[in-house]
Amino acid sequence: MAAFSKDVLVIDxxxxxxxxxxxxxxxxxxxxxxxxxxxxxxxxxxxxxxxGLAVKALGxxxxxxxxxxxxxxxxxxxxLSQSVSTTLGFDSTVEILTPIxxxxxxxxxxxxxxxxxxxDFGPGWKSKIVLPGLEGGELNVYSVVVQKPDGTVEKxxxxxxxxxxIVAATNFKQxxxxxxxxxxxxxxxxxxxxxxxxxxYDQGFYVKGGDGLADVKxxxxxxxxxxxxxxxxxxxxxxxxxxxxxxxxxxxxxxxxEFYFSLPYAQMDLALWARNHGVAPVEAAPVIGITPDQVExxxxxxxxxxxxxxxxxxxxxxxxxVPEIKL
Amino acid sequence: MPLPDVSSVQRxxxxxxxxxxxxxxxxxAPAPTTSFMETGLIDSTGVLELVxxxxxxxxxxxxxxxxxxxxxxxxxxxxxxxxxxxxx
Numbered sequence: 001m002a003a004f005s006k007d008v009l010v011i012d013x014x015x016x017x018x019x020x021x022x023x024x025x026x027x028x029x030x031x032x033x034x035x036x037x038x039x040x041x042x043x044x045x046x047x048x049x050x051x052g053l054a055v056k057a058l059g060x061x062x063x064x065x066x067x068x069x070x071x072x073x074x075x076x077x078x079x080l081s082q083s084v085s086t087t088l089g090f091d092s093t094v095e096i097l098t099p100i101x102x103x104x105x106x107x108x109x110x111x112x113x114x115x116x117x118x119x120d121f122g123p124g125w126k127s128k129i130v131l132p133g134l135e136g137g138e139l140n141v142y143s144v145v146v147q148k149p150d151g152t153v154e155k156x157x158x159x160x161x162x163x164x165x166i167v168a169a170t171n172f173k174q175x176x177x178x179x180x181x182x183x184x185x186x187x188x189x190x191x192x193x194x195x196x197x198x199x200x201y202d203q204g205f206y207v208k209g210g211d212g213l214a215d216v217k218x219x220x221x222x223x224x225x226x227x228x229x230x231x232x233x234x235x236x237x238x239x240x241x242x243x244x245x246x247x248x249x250x251x252x253x254x255x256x257x258e259f260y261f262s263l264p265y266a267q268m269d270l271a272l273w274a275r276n277h278g279v280a281p282v283e284a285a286p287v288i289g290i291t292p293d294q295v296e297x298x299x300x301x302x303x304x305x306x307x308x309x310x311x312x313x314x315x316x317x318x319x320x321x322v323p324e325i326k327l
Numbered sequence: 328m329p330l331p332d333v334s335s336v337q338r339x340x341x342x343x344x345x346x347x348x349x350x351x352x353x354x355x356a357p358a359p360t361t362s363f364m365e366t367g368l369i370d371s372t373g374v375l376e377l378v379x380x381x382x383x384x385x386x387x388x389x390x391x392x393x394x395x396x397x398x399x400x401x402x403x404x405x406x407x408x409x410x411x412x413x414x415x
Contacts, residue, residue: 139371139374139394139395139396139399140371141374141375141391157391157394159375159379160372160376163372163375164372304364307367307370308370308372
């Protein structure tokens with residue numbers, strides 16, 4: 001086997017795009033028996049790449065985009081996501097989530113949970129939750145970071161009840177988006193796309209019944225580095241291809257690497273590839289740009305996340321056989 | 328409150344795990360040195376539950392820098408940590 005290097009992630013983009021397009025046509029026509037695809041556009045690289053592949057597979061007239069900003073979205077979100085539908089030439093609509101999320105009590109329930117830790121939290125404050133990262137303790141225990149109206153930033157470890165309630169409340173966002181995607185899909189007799197890349201799909205970085213729910217996930221096998229390359233190949237606007245990944249879920253700017261992954265995506269991709277191909281930490285370390293000890297720790301983190309997030313990908317489990325139904 | 332000893336803490340932590348994580352099935356109770364993480368018995372949310380349990384039960388706060396496997400990743404590690412902390 002060739003030595004481990006950054007080149008392991010290089011693929012023939014046109015060959016792969018054609019292959020994925022063929023799979024999309026087969027899945028939508030024969031597995032789903034639907035007439036097109038709905039893509040939720042976030043202005044991020046993954047949904048933009050999926051939109052590009054959907055258009056390549058079915059043509060722009062069979063793709064429908066949904067833009068769904070809400071109160072905590074970046075001010076750039078809508079402009080970026082609309083640039084994708086405009087550039088690729090498919091129809092789309094804007095659904096403002098804020099009043100729906102207010103109806104669910106999403107913001108109020110989340111803020112109530114943050115006040116368990118910061119009792120003064122309220123209007124004018126911003127928040128996000130973070131993991132310790134490679135420098136912190138080995139156990140993945142979340143903290144909440146708040147920015148007060150005067151700009152000062154404070155961080156506190158989250159007790160169980162507050163952590164669970166913040167996550168539960170925030171998950172309304174992904175689940176509400178998916179509800180609206182299926183509304184448009186049912187209205188048009190289309191199927192729904194999911195946009196996880198390989199890091200997210202493998203490591204369980206999605207919400208069950210939210211962004212994890214879909215009829216086809218065209219890039220779940222592609223490392224994030226490959227998704228960026230594919231997006232450029234498909235003509236996705238440069239503003240999106242040059243933007244760092246963000247969750248766009250919390251009111252304080254939050255990189256995916258501080259929320260979930262141990263490393264920025266380019267390094268995390270290499271670490272995951274190395275883990276999948278049995279590369280020894282001492283060989284992987286100089287390519288990834290961290291120490292062998294840190295590689296070992298990232299490997300353990302990868303294994304642990306696979307175990308702890310398995311539940312997210314599980315189909316509903318039956319307690320008795322129904323052999324006539326094959327899914 | 329009398330100072331806890333290792334064997335009573337092990338018993339109480341194991342009882343909590345059986346009750347809270349295994350729905351009372353004591354046949355699956357972890358051995359004292361079984362790693363929670365490696366066996367997948369307790370994940371990061373489970374760690375928060377364990378921390379909340381020992382803070383409440385033994386009356387001390389666990390610091391951020393104490394959230395390490397050496398203190399929390401098995402019944403034996405937890406018992407050693409609790410005894411050390413409670414003994415101050």
